[in-house]
Amino acid sequence: MFVVTLTYVADLAQVDDALPDHIAWLDRQYADGVFAASGPRIPRVGGVILARDLTREDLDRRLAADPFHQRGIAEYAVTEFAPSRAAEGLEPLLPRP
Template identity: 75%
Template sequence: MFVVILTYRADLSRIDAALQDHIAWLDQQYADGVFIASGRRVPRVGGVILAGNVSSADLERRLSADPFRQQGLAEYAVTEFVPSRAAEGFERLVP
């Protein structure tokens, strides 16, 4: 499983202009069964993605297709981890 932290590197007006394309990209990752959760950071300086069912190489390939990355709008920090416990209702996250 991976936690991906996006940090914006552009003015929010440029982020907003690319947001619909980014959302379409997110939708595809959910449809492919790779993304588990995603959302904005608070304050709005980037986002967070929780990903699973993917290798690190495949995740990197997918992240490189994000319009935010392609347009140089965000940078990405990826942390891989192996869940050993989960709250009730999230047990499927533990291998």
């Protein structure tokens, strides 16, 4: 599993202009089953994505296709971790046997 932290490097007007394309990109990642959760950081300085069931290389390829990346709006920090426990109801986040 990966935690991706996005940090905006452009003003919010540029973020807002690219947001519909970014959301469409997110929708494709969810449809592929590789994104488990996403949302804005608070305060609104970027976002967070939980990704799973893919390699780091595949994740990097997908992030490169994000309109925020392509337009130079966000920078990405990726942390890989191996979840070993999850709260009740969140068990699907654990590795599949």
